[in-house]
Structure formats: C-alpha cells, structure tokens
Amino acid sequence: MPKIKSLDDLRRIREEAQQDLRVRLETGTRIIVGMGTCGIAAGARDVMRAILEELDRRKIDAHVETVGCIGMCSCEPLVDIEQAGHARVTYRNIKPDMVPRLIEEHLINGRVVEEWVVGRLPAS
C-alpha cells in the first residue's frame, strides 16, 4: 500500500508557495463554472476538473470557482471567463474535450471563441 500523504507535505508546500503568493494574489483571472443541479447533471464537475488540469498543464494562474443555476439550464455546462479590464464572457455547453481550446484561445491567445459564446458582461 503506498504511503498516504500527510499534513507534513502541506507544511513543506506552504514554505515553497509563500514565495509566489504575492504574484498569485495579483492575478486577475477568474473562471466560473455553473454547478447547480442542471450544471452537475450536464457534466460541470468533469468540466471543472478538465479546467484545473489544463491550467496546471500550461502553468496558468487563474482562480476557479463555482456558482449555482443562473436559469440557462439548456446551456449547461456554462463557463464564464473574467479577466481584469476585459468583458466577462459566458461560454455555453462546454464539454471537457473543449477545455484545451478554450484555455488556449481565451487565456493564451487573447481571442474569444465566438462560436461558443452565449453572453457578455462589460468590464467593471
């Protein structure tokens, strides 16, 4: 049986992470996944996992969070991307295999994937 990870690992991570914490706190990217009953039933949890894996793979710093149903159940899973100074863009019917393109186009190339967009909120 492999040795289970322990809280000691976390203390080591804490020491290492403190060095880049300031950079992280200044990162202005939020990714929001709809996690109401409709979103969960449509596969939002697996989309969130795919987003986390893609961010890790590409070493992108972004804050990923969840929200409840916003009333567009047929468009679930919904994923919003918000970056400082840019409009908040809502993408519809996102599946895990669409996530690499979404991250690459929106976060790396700075191009909105227009064919998947269902709405925008102006930058605040």
Next chain:
Amino acid sequence: MRELALHILDVLENAVEAGATRITLTIEEDSSCDRFTFTVRDNGRGMPPELAARVLDPFVTTRQTRHVGLGLPLLAAAAERAGGGVQVRSEPGRGTEVSATFRLRHWDRAPLGDLPGTLLALILGKEGVHLTYLHRVDGREFRLDTAELRQALGEVPLTHPSVRRWLQEYLQEGIAGLERPVE
C-alpha cells in the same frame, strides 16, 4: 444522475446556496447490513417544517427566481429505486441535514463514482466554506477537515496549484485505501 457522487455534490451545493459556512459530509458503507448512507449536515439558513416536509416533491424550491427544484426529488427517486430513501431534517436559523440511504448491493444502486472530483469541486469552488468529510467502509475510516488544512497552510490558499495537486492525490489515495481488501 449516473453517480452517487453527483447527487452528493448537488446536496453540498444546496448547503452552500443556503448560506452554510460549515458542512459535514459523512459516508458509511456497511456490507454486513447491505447499506450505503450519506449525510450532509450544514449550518445554513434552514427551513421551516412545512417547507422541509415538501422538499422531496418536484419543483419545490426556496429560490425566488429560477424556480426549478429537482435535485432532491431526483436523489429520492434514486434512493427508492435502490431500496432506500431520503430524510430531511431542518431547523430555521440552525441548518439542515439531508440523509440518503441505499441498499449497498442493490442492482439499481448507482456507483459512488468520482468522489475526489466532487470534493475538489466544493473545496476549490467555495473557498469560504469549511468541509469536514468522514468516510467509513466496514469499520475503516478516512477523514479530511479543510479547517485543519487551512491551519497547516496559513496564508497559502487551498486553491494554490501545489495544494490543489496535493489535495487531489490525498483524496484519491485515501478513498482508494478504503476500498482495498484488508491484508
């Protein structure tokens, strides 16, 4: 829903929507009694008795907008299909407890599924919520308390990529360890 872990995520999200800051998830698998139970207890707003008595009916919801209210009825149907049921206890201002029971070996019981993914979705998606997770399988136990993790991490958030990876492996190893045969 195809996994019990998705029903669990739905009940956990309900607790968050009810304003809970502390949630306890307990899962008990007892093969000698042929029983699988999960219970979600929260310190959210709670519900008056007349509403708590109706939450298993489809389309009953406390939301003022976007009336849907299908999560708990779907869970109740899944539990009843597998020889069990759902109980809801709630007290206004104190919180709510949702408990779902299934026959463990029932043909129609959905698999538990990706429980680490479910727990990560809650822990990472709702940073302000404290989760205590307790999982017992035939007397063996695995436990995680995000308050303890936060204490160990200090100012480093649970969402930090290194912590995220640690959490994912910790949950996968811990839950898989419960399912391994005793040596």
